Amino acid sequence: xxxxxxxxxxxxxxxxxxxxxAEEMSLLQGRPVKKLPALxxxxxxxxxxxxxxxxxxxxxxxxxxxxxxxINVSAKGSxxxxxxxxxDTVLTVAAMGVxxxxxxxxxxxxxxxxxxxxxxxxxxxxxxxxxxxxxxLLDAFTLRRHFRQTAPTxxxxxxxxxxxxxxxxxxxxxxxxxxxxxTLGADVIMVAPPTLWPSxxxxxxxxxxxDLDEVLPIVDAVMMLRVQRERMSGxxxxxxxxxxxxxxxxxxxxxxLKVGAAICHPGPMNRGLEIxxxxxxxxxxxxxxxxxxxVAVRMSVLYxxxxxxxxxxxxxxxxxxx
Amino acid sequence: MTDILITGAxxxxxxxxxxxxxxxxxxxxxxxxxxxxRFDADGLIALPGLVDLHTHLRQPGREDTETxxxxxxxxxxxxxxxxxxxxxTTPVTDTAEAxxxxxxxxxxxxxxxxxxxxxxxxxxxxxxxxxxxxxxRSPAGVRVFSDDGRCLSDARLMRRALEYVRxxxxxxxxxxxxxxxxxxxxxxxxxxxxGRLGLPGWPAAAESTIVARDIQLVQLTRSRLHVCxxxxxxxxxxxxxxxxxxxxxxxxxAPHHLLLTTDEVLDYDPTYKVNPPLRPAEDVAELRLALADxxxxxxxxxxxxxxxxxxxxxxxxxxxxxxGLETALPVVVETxxxxxxxxxxxxxxxxxxxxxxxxxxxxxxxxxxxxxxxTFVLVDPTARAVVDRxxxxxxxxxNPWHGRELPDPVVATFWQGRVTFRR
Amino acid sequence: MDAGGGEDSRIVLDADQIARACARMAHQILEANRGAHGLVxxxxxxxxxxxxxRLARAMAEVERVSIPTxxxxxxxxxxxxxxxxxxxxxHTRLPTAVDDAVxxxxxxxLFSGRTVRAALDAxxxxxxxxxxxxxxxxxxxxxELPIRADHVGKNLPTAADERVRVRLEEVDGVNEVxxxxxxxxSPETAEHG
Numbered sequence: 022x023x024x025x026x027x028x029x030x031x032x033x034x035x036x037x038x039x040x041x042x043a044e045e046m047s048l049l050q051g052r053p054v055k056k057l058p059a060l061x062x063x064x065x066x067x068x069x070x071x072x073x074x075x076x077x078x079x080x081x082x083x084x085x086x087x088x089x090x091x092i093n094v095s096a097k098g099s100x101x102x103x104x105x106x107x108x109d110t111v112l113t114v115a116a117m118g119v120x121x122x123x124x125x126x127x128x129x130x131x132x133x134x135x136x137x138x139x140x141x142x143x144x145x146x147x148x149x150x151x152x153x154x155x156x157x158l159l160d161a162f163t164l165r166r167h168f169r170q171t172a173p174t175x176x177x178x179x180x181x182x183x184x185x186x187x188x189x190x191x192x193x194x195x196x197x198x199x200x201x202x203x204t205l206g207a208d209v210i211m212v213a214p215p216t217l218w219p220s221x222x223x224x225x226x227x228x229x230x231x232d233l234d235e236v237l238p239i240v241d242a243v244m245m246l247r248v249q250r251e252r253m254s255g256x257x258x259x260x261x262x263x264x265x266x267x268x269x270x271x272x273x274x275x276x277x278l279k280v281g282a283a284i285c286h287p288g289p290m291n292r293g294l295e296i297x298x299x300x301x302x303x304x305x306x307x308x309x310x311x312x313x314x315x316v317a318v319r320m321s322v323l324y325x326x327x328x329x330x331x332x333x334x335x336x337x338x339x340x341x342x343x
Numbered sequence: 344m345t346d347i348l349i350t351g352a353x354x355x356x357x358x359x360x361x362x363x364x365x366x367x368x369x370x371x372x373x374x375x376x377x378x379x380x381r382f383d384a385d386g387l388i389a390l391p392g393l394v395d396l397h398t399h400l401r402q403p404g405r406e407d408t409e410t411x412x413x414x415x416x417x418x419x420x421x422x423x424x425x426x427x428x429x430x431x432t433t434p435v436t437d438t439a440e441a442x443x444x445x446x447x448x449x450x451x452x453x454x455x456x457x458x459x460x461x462x463x464x465x466x467x468x469x470x471x472x473x474x475x476x477x478x479x480r481s482p483a484g485v486r487v488f489s490d491d492g493r494c495l496s497d498a499r500l501m502r503r504a505l506e507y508v509r510x511x512x513x514x515x516x517x518x519x520x521x522x523x524x525x526x527x528x529x530x531x532x533x534x535x536x537x538g539r540l541g542l543p544g545w546p547a548a549a550e551s552t553i554v555a556r557d558i559q560l561v562q563l564t565r566s567r568l569h570v571c572x573x574x575x576x577x578x579x580x581x582x583x584x585x586x587x588x589x590x591x592x593x594x595x596x597a598p599h600h601l602l603l604t605t606d607e608v609l610d611y612d613p614t615y616k617v618n619p620p621l622r623p624a625e626d627v628a629e630l631r632l633a634l635a636d637x638x639x640x641x642x643x644x645x646x647x648x649x650x651x652x653x654x655x656x657x658x659x660x661x662x663x664x665x666x667g668l669e670t671a672l673p674v675v676v677e678t679x680x681x682x683x684x685x686x687x688x689x690x691x692x693x694x695x696x697x698x699x700x701x702x703x704x705x706x707x708x709x710x711x712x713x714x715x716x717x718t719f720v721l722v723d724p725t726a727r728a729v730v731d732r733x734x735x736x737x738x739x740x741x742n743p744w745h746g747r748e749l750p751d752p753v754v755a756t757f758w759q760g761r762v763t764f765r766r
Numbered sequence: 767m768d769a770g771g772g773e774d775s776r777i778v779l780d781a782d783q784i785a786r787a788c789a790r791m792a793h794q795i796l797e798a799n800r801g802a803h804g805l806v807x808x809x810x811x812x813x814x815x816x817x818x819x820r821l822a823r824a825m826a827e828v829e830r831v832s833i834p835t836x837x838x839x840x841x842x843x844x845x846x847x848x849x850x851x852x853x854x855x856x857h858t859r860l861p862t863a864v865d866d867a868v869x870x871x872x873x874x875x876l877f878s879g880r881t882v883r884a885a886l887d888a889x890x891x892x893x894x895x896x897x898x899x900x901x902x903x904x905x906x907x908x909x910e911l912p913i914r915a916d917h918v919g920k921n922l923p924t925a926a927d928e929r930v931r932v933r934l935e936e937v938d939g940v941n942e943v944x945x946x947x948x949x950x951x952s953p954e955t956a957e958h959g
Contacts, residue, residue, distance in 0.1 A: 022852075042855045045839070054891040059842040106655035128657030129541035130611030137610075149659065151541030193541060220544050221535030324842075329852030 022325055024143040026132050028154045028200035036204060039321045040162050046324075047317035049086060057320075059328045060089035063120040067093045068111070069146070070126040075288070075312075076146055080123050083319035089120075089327070107131060108138050115139040121327055124148070129193075142326045150191045156287055157197035159318040161205060163310045164242055164283060171281045172241070179206035184236050185227075186212040186268060187246030187295055188257075190219040194287045195246055199227050210236050214268065216257040233268055234277065242283040245270050248295045261294055272299040283307050344760060348375045352384035352721060354711040356687040362389065364717040367760035371713050384721050387754055390691045392424025392455075392718040393672065394698035394707045396516070396595055397491070397571060397643035399664070400426070400457070402448060404433025408739045409648035411445075412452040416736035417646070417668040419763035422720035422753040425456035425699070425707045426646075426668075430467070431492040437462035437473035439481035446483035454763040458702060461485040463504045463515060467493050472504060479511040486703045489516035491571055494553060496522050501557060505566035512703060514567040514593075517557055519578070520619065525549035530659055532620045536605045542659060545620050551577035558585045558592055569701055570594040572645050574619040576629035582638050593701050595643035596630050598674035599665055599743060603627075607743070613654045613661035614743050617647070634693060635684040641698045644671045648739030666742045669735060672722070673749040680724070681750070687724075706759075717760040722752035774947040775931075778922060781941035784903070784934075787919030788817070791901055792824035794917045799868055802829040804896065806867040808838040810885055811856035816936040817903055818872035834861035838871070838892075843884035864893040870917075874932040876902040879913030904943060906930050 022035065031039070049055050065084040067077050077093060084091035096110055115122065121142040124132045129149030136143050147153040165177045174180060183202055189195045189211050202209050209227035211218075222229045230236060237243065248264060258264045265271065270284065275297075278284075284296075284306040292298050301308060347364040354360060361372035362384075395418065401409040411428075418426050428445055430436035436445055442459040449457025461478040465471050467490045478485040488508060495501050495517055504515050520529075525545040531537040533544025554570055558581065561568045573579065573594050585592045599617060604624050607615040615621060633639040647664025654661050675694065679685040685693070691708075699708030709715045728751035732742035756764040779787070799805055802825060809818030815837045822835040839856035847853065871885050882900060889898060901917040906924040920943075924930060927948045935941050 038854060045855050045858060048858065052892060056891060057842040058887070059847060106652045107657050107660075108655035109652070126657060128659040130659075131657040134611050134613075134657065137612075149541050149657075190538070196539075196541065219538035220533050221538035224535045224539065324855075325852050327852075328842075328847055330848055330850055 024132075024136055024145075025154050025322055025326065026136070026143065026145045027152045028157045028197040028204070030154070031201065031204060033204055033206070035325075036158070036161070036201065039158060039318070039325055040165055042324060043162055043314070043317040043321035046086075046320040047314070049320075050317075055086050056088055057086065058088045059324055060084065060087035063089045063327050064118065065089045065091050065121045065123060065323065065327075066114055066119045067091065067123045067146070068096060068114055068125075069093070070096050070124070070131070071147070073125055073147070076125065076315075079315040080146060080319050082316050083323055086316070087320055087323055089323070107134065111135050111138055115141055121323070142331075144322065144326060147193055149193065150196075151193050152197045153193040154197050154201075155315075155319055155322055156194050157201040158322065159311060159314040160194075160198055160244065160285055160287065161201055162318050163285070163307050163314045166310070167283045167307055168241070176206055178202065181241040182208045182210065182239055184210045184212055184240045184243045185246065186233060186243060186270070188217050188248050189213045189246065190217050191249070192246050198244065199225060203227070210240070212236050212268065214258055214264075233274070237274055237277040238279065240282055241279065242285060243270065243278065244285040244287075245296045245300075247287070247289065247291060250291070250294070265294055269294065270296045270300040272297050275300050275303060278305070281305065285311060288312065346370070346375060346379040347382055347760075347762075348372065348379045349382045349384045349389075349721070352387055352389040354389045355691050356388060362711065362717075362719070364757065364760045367717055369711065369713050369715050369717050382755070386723065386725075387721045388687050388724055389711055390422070390687065390720050390722060391695040391708050391711070392720050392756065392758060393422045393694045394702065394704060395423050395426045395644050395646070395668065395671070396487070396569070396641055396698045396702060397597075398426040398428055398646045398668065399431070399648065400428040400445075401432065401648055403444070405650075408650050409737060410452070411448040411457060412454075413736060413738045414646070414648070414668070415449070415452070415454040415457060417666075419454040419756045419758070420736050420753060421644075421668040421670070422672050422722065422756055422764075423455050423668060424718045424720070424756065424758040424763070425458065425704055427458045427460050427487055427702055429489060429491045430460050430462040431490075435462050435467050436460065437465050437467070439474060439477040439483070442478045442483040442485050443481050455758055456704070456707065458487075458704065459483050459485055460491075460516070461488045463488045463490045463495055464500065469493060469495055469497055469500065472500070472507065475504070475507055475513065476511065479508075479513060486511070486513050487516055487569070487701075488513055489518065489571065491516065491518040494518050494520040494522060496553070498556060498560070502560050502564060505560055505564040505568065509564070509566045512567075514569050514701065516569040516571050517553065518571050519550045519553035519557070520545075521549040521553050524552070528659065530616055530618075530620060530663070531608055532605045532622050534605065534623060536609065540609070540611070542608070547575035547577045547622070547626070550575050550619060551581050554578050555581045558590055561585075561590055561592055566591070568592045572597045572600065572619055572643070573630065573633075573639055574600050574622050574626065576626045579629050579633040579638055582633070586638060593640040593697070594638070595641045595698075596634055596639045597645045598642060598667055598671045600630055601627065601634070601642075601678045602674055603743060608658070611658040613656065613658050614665070614741055616658060616661050616663055617645075617665050618663040631678060631684060634679065635689070640693065641701065642671060642675055642694050643698065644668050647741075648737055649741045650739065654741050664741065666735070666737055666739060669737070670730065670742070670744050670749065672752055673730075674744070676724070676750040676752055718758050720756045721754045723754050724750075724752060726751045775944045777942055777944050779904075779920060779943035784919070784941050784943065787903060788820050789824055791917045791919055792821045792828065795821065795870055795899070795901060796825055796828060798899070798916065802831050802833055804866070804868045805833050805870060806862060806864060806895075807833055807835040807870050807872055808860075808889075809835070810871060810873040810881060811837055811839050813932055813934050813937055814871075814873040816934045817874060819936075821872060821901065836861040838885055838888055840881060840884040840888050843887045845880055845884065858888075860892065864889065864895045866894070866896045868897045868899065869895040870899045870901055872901050874903050874934075875930050876900070876905045876913075876915050876918075877908055877930075879909045879911035882913050883911050903932060904930055
């Protein structure tokens with residue numbers, strides 16, 4: 022695998038491989054020497070155009086535990102008026118001789134555009150409202166562990182129904198999760214008020230509905246998405262309380278879940294808005310496990326991209342704008 | 344200037360004949376003397392020089408991306424003999440002095456007739472009318488007014504503008520984009536692809552609702568409206584309704600909307616970022632039908648040069664716009680002539696005569712008969728080439744056709760007897 | 767999977783011979799260690815793990831105590847990671863802490879010695895054993911590093927272009943060791959040695 026830009030880049034076999042390796046990587050946390058030499062001599066740059074202490078630290082630890090040299094570059098988005106283009110910014114960083122760029126950007130598609138300009142491996146750490154593939158991987162990894170403990174089946178996700186609830190149209194986590202969970206064989210149901218549905222839902226590999234109460238009793242896991250209060254200024258829903266009553270995982274709604282159904286949230290949470298404190302702290306909440314899984318999964322992804330011979334770049338790369 | 348005798352040219356596909364260019368006009372070929380330049384046009388079609396209702400020449404303000412000199416050189420290469428230069432320069436063309444400045448640049452440097460378009464509102468802010476009357480009275484003789492780049496969204500201001508220009512046979516050219524439905528971030532047709540790619544959507548309704556509103560205002564004010572860069576089937580529907588009632592509205596379509604679809608943005612390549620955005624294939628098909636049946640009156644390039652450093656950004660942050668002057672005729676030949684949807688007479692109407700009429704340009708889009716200005720273009724209907732963005736007269740390179748094989752028709756362009764381009 | 771003794775392959779150990787070799791090695795390990803005290807067996811995946819479990823069973827019969835047995839995956843410590851596409855990682859399972867233990871690394875074939883070098887590095891990051899010993903079923907020579915086995919099931923001189931193929935019932939359904947000429951063997955026995 023040369024880049025990880027989208028959850029769609031992963032087939033069932035490669036996703037399973039990433040999970041299995043992540044299991045091995047997670048053992049590192051309990052060891053006296055938290056180091057594996059697999060990426061020794063490789064240089065990884067975290068190029069973050071959007072702040073995120075949590076995700077960036079997670080990638081930083083992941084790279085360091087694999088013995089890579091990790092550098093953090095915080096690039097403020099170069100707007101047109103400032104002169105330096107995205108291409109210039111990226112080429113400057115890559116010119117120092119990096120093996121991989123972990124990119125987080127506020128604009129959808131930036132990591133894919135970057136692959137046209139440099140040879141290094143590119144890992145999408147979240148681009149605009151488009152995708153966040155490592156988040157989906159750690160979400161699914163956490164769910165896999167949960168299912169293996171509570172309801173093991175021959176294939177971990179087949180036959181499982183998973184709901185994703187919230188601001189879907191603006192959620193890169195939702196997009197990546199839908200693609201990955203679908204690849205893994207799960208049935209995905211998206212729940213949101215109509216104003217937060219993305220355009221073109223017919224092309225999504227998931228069912229869409231507007232009634233959370235109808236969905237909760239039948240799911241094996243529910244993933245609550247963060248709702249930004251700023252969305253109200255766009256008129257997407259009238260008030261926070263109306264949102265919570267219609268789409269929040271309240272303590273009343275906890276009762277509706279099946280025994281053993283898991284609760285997930287990619288964080289950071291708005292306690293009291295999309296998820297109640299009771300739900301966040303419930304016994305079947307996997308939220309802390311999700312956070313803990315982040316390093317192991319990111320180590321697994323970095324190993325997958327950088328732990329072997331470099332592939333030759335694909336021949337279809339476009340020339341730069343002349 | 345020596346006379347030029349062009350032999351064997353086929354004017355609009357109506358039959359072979361000769362053209363004699365003398366002192367800027369077409370003279371009787373029988374009066375050709377011996378001291379003449381000869382031009383063998385056997386196999387070539389002659390069209391009136393093309394007229395572009397919608398060009399961005401970028402001068403004054405962004406001479407790094409295009410000047411009147413380079414832009415008109417590109418126009419001549421594309422078979423054009425007149426361009427209307429949009430007002431969103433720096434400073435904005437919203438006074439008679441600014442319009443005169445652009446007209447003077449055109450006279451001094453232009454390889455085609457340069458006609459300045461005046462802003463409708465001061466500074467393009469959409470709040471107060473600009474000095475439309477003074478611009479019309481100036482030697483530049485502005486008749487087309489547009490806030491292009493921005494939508495004139497205030498209904499009352501649009502009404503006033505339509506009423507006001509009636510006094511001097513002006514026309515308001517609207518960039519239809521309701522800012523409340525498609526704001527400044529909107530950059531991708533709202534549909535399956537925008538949803539999947541996570542790009543802010545630009546719904547078709549943002550265009551068609553403004554057009555519908557403006558057509559009703561035209562009825563109210565008994566004035567003239569021109570709709571810039573129609574991009575959706577929804578807008579075509581509205582235009583059909585208006586034309587069935589003989590309401591004075593005209594419309595243009597850009598070449599890229601006749602051939603390119605939203606699929607081009609799947610890789611987030613900002614070369615394909617344009618406003619209004621590329622639309623799905625269904626809209627492209629409707630636009631071609633509308634151009635063929637006259638619901639859309641004209642092709643206009645919306646030639647929009649951009650520096651590399653303004654395009655090489657994340658898609659949502661890159662500048663909007665594509666080059667178009669040199670590739671417009673090739674695209675129209677490819678999408679309309681070759682499939683048989685238009686003949687050469689129909690193309691000439693849509694790319695020369697109708698635009699000239701809309702802009703009230705007396706010397707453009709005329710017939711190829713003795714006494715008329717020698718303003719025409721000779722085209723080879725069969726020639727094809729792979730587009731090379733570096734082989735361009737423009738100063739910019741944001742060319743969406745690079746690497747694509749298209750017709751390569753323009754052989755020579757004549758403007759008032761002067762050869763402005765020759766292959 | 768072709769049957770043993772095909773055109774260019776020959777069987778060098780059959781099931782009985784493998785069993786005897788394991789029994790002898792189990793006794794030798796106990797003898798060298800003067801009993802089972804402090805022993806930890808770590809098999810190198812894949813077949814080293816099965817062998818370690820066989821040795822542990824044999825030793826348990828003799829000493830009447832169970833010997834802590836596990837697996838030590840060395841993929842991340844290989845010196846040739848960058849020469850092939852990213853390799854899948856095997857499972858590491860430590861039955862107990864290795865500090866001050868006598869760790870016996872168990873593998874099926876000792877060849878260049880690079881696998882054992884990687885195992886020593888992996889072990890070093892897990893703790894500080896009192897001693898590390900090496901038990902292998904087959905020593906086929908051609909060492910590229912200064913590594914030697916303490917306990918060997920069979921010494922097998924080979925040519926460099928031959929491949930030694932160990933098959934164990936737990937993994938392959940049959941017990942035998944064969945030598946094949948290069949180009950005949952199947953990919954799962956890709957050698958690191």
